[in-house]
Amino acid sequence: MDDIDRKILGLLQKDATLSTAEIAEAVGLSTTPCWRRIQILEQEGYITRRVALVDRNKVNVPLDVFVAVRTNEHNWDWLDEFARLICEFPEVVELYRMSGEIDYLMRVVVPDMAAYDAFYKKLISKVQLSDVSSSFAMERIKYTTALPLDYALEETRGRRRRS
Amino acid sequence: MDDIDRKILGLLQKDATLSTAEIAEAVGLSTTPCWRRIQILEQEGYITRRVALVDRNKVNVPLDVFVAVRTNEHNWDWLDEFARLICEFPEVVELYRMSGEIDYLMRVVVPDMAAYDAFYKKLISKVQLSDVSSSFAMERIKYTTALPLDYALEETRGRRRRS
DNA sequence: ACAAGCCATGGACGATATCGACCGTAAGAT
DNA sequence: ATCTTACGGTCGATATCGTCCATGGCTTGT
Numbered sequence: 001m002d003d004i005d006r007k008i009l010g011l012l013q014k015d016a017t018l019s020t021a022e023i024a025e026a027v028g029l030s031t032t033p034c035w036r037r038i039q040i041l042e043q044e045g046y047i048t049r050r051v052a053l054v055d056r057n058k059v060n061v062p063l064d065v066f067v068a069v070r071t072n073e074h075n076w077d078w079l080d081e082f083a084r085l086i087c088e089f090p091e092v093v094e095l096y097r098m099s100g101e102i103d104y105l106m107r108v109v110v111p112d113m114a115a116y117d118a119f120y121k122k123l124i125s126k127v128q129l130s131d132v133s134s135s136f137a138m139e140r141i142k143y144t145t146a147l148p149l150d151y152a153l154e155e156t157r158g159r160r161r162r163s
Numbered sequence: 164m165d166d167i168d169r170k171i172l173g174l175l176q177k178d179a180t181l182s183t184a185e186i187a188e189a190v191g192l193s194t195t196p197c198w199r200r201i202q203i204l205e206q207e208g209y210i211t212r213r214v215a216l217v218d219r220n221k222v223n224v225p226l227d228v229f230v231a232v233r234t235n236e237h238n239w240d241w242l243d244e245f246a247r248l249i250c251e252f253p254e255v256v257e258l259y260r261m262s263g264e265i266d267y268l269m270r271v272v273v274p275d276m277a278a279y280d281a282f283y284k285k286l287i288s289k290v291q292l293s294d295v296s297s298s299f300a301m302e303r304i305k306y307t308t309a310l311p312l313d314y315a316l317e318e319t320r321g322r323r324r325r326s
Numbered sequence: 327a328c329a330a331g332c333c334a335t336g337g338a339c340g341a342t343a344t345c346g347a348c349c350g351t352a353a354g355a356t
Numbered sequence: 357a358t359c360t361t362a363c364g365g366t367c368g369a370t371a372t373c374g375t376c377c378a379t380g381g382c383t384t385g386t
Binding site (some may be wrong): 056059 | 175177178207208209212213215216217218219223224227229249253255256260261262268269272273274278298299301303306307308309312
Binding site (some may be wrong): 192194195196199 | 332333334335336
């Protein structure tokens with residue numbers, strides 16, 4: 001993990017269709033060593049997968065709903081069951097176990113409020129939840145899958161230190 | 164948008180490295196028409212981009228913080244400035260304008276609570292916010308970039324209706 | 327019956343990925 | 357002062373795919 005690796009990751013995070021030649025030029029390497037680095041980044045698990053992002057409007061799910069959940073059950077079995085169940089819902093794209101007041105927070109994508117209502121009914125019919133509160137997003141201002149790379153550690157693995 | 168298109172999108176959402184031949188086989192087409200459909204899906208904007216997802220632990224940002232923001236300023240100029248500013252922060256991965264109590268909700272990724280504190284200080288030094296409350300995620304149970312495709316409309320564009 | 331739309335097949339061209347081999351160099355270690 | 361290691365650069369060979377023809381056949385709507 002040096003500056004060049006960071007640059008490569010940064011580029012691929014934005015656009016995974018870039019050819020090795022293009023990346024090589026952008027980071028100031030020739031193609032072969034650049035390709036080697038990408039290989040290593042993949043083998044070491046820095047890059048977990050490459051995916052296509054689809055337009056939410058085109059597939060008719062323009063609405064984000066944040067669902068804050070509280071429960072009375074706080075044992076592992078319940079959590080397992082809950083997690084398993086939620087993962088079945090394709091509408092739930094994010095689910096976090098939280099600290100503080102709220103036990104779980106999830107983001108749900110649906111076509112509109114009516115569809116959310118249908119989802120909500122399905123949800124509460126399957127799980128016992130003591131308190132559910134939904135907040136609707138009016139507008140998504142920023143959304144990116146790109147993580148910040150400034151915090152990545154050098155990790156003197158081989159011996160990679162360029163001035 | 165028929166069942167085959169949905170299948171193709173579903174596959175590419177999960178793994179964009181699949182070759183057209185593999186996709187073709189999976190959806191029960193031969194390669195050429197399958198390739199054409201993918202072309203169309205891209206031209207029509209169903210597929211917006213292809214990106215690489217990187218491992219958050221590897222790049223040292225394992226912690227999710229949800230930041231709920233309230234403000235007194237409710238004019239367009241302020242929003243523009245706020246949006247512009249937030250988009251500069253690579254740690255802010257999602258930002259929504261909400262309905263209800265909270266004005267804005269964002270997800271921030273950082274290495275640890277200390278780093279979040281540093282981020283927080285940077286944030287409040289740049290924007291005037293009347294109320295900020297942070298919730299830390301203990302665990303990310305589900306996270307996917309794949310949208311549900313069940314809601315996608317048929318959109319009888321050409322004449323595409325399979326049984 | 328006819329036309330339109332979609333599929334399958336086959337093939338051709340070119341871009342790229344994917345290596346392997348070899349050399350040069352700079353920094354660290356002994 | 358060497359020896360070693362870890363790069364990077366270059367060259368080149370394969371082979372896989374993407375890309376895009378052209379043709380023919382099947383089904384469906386009018």
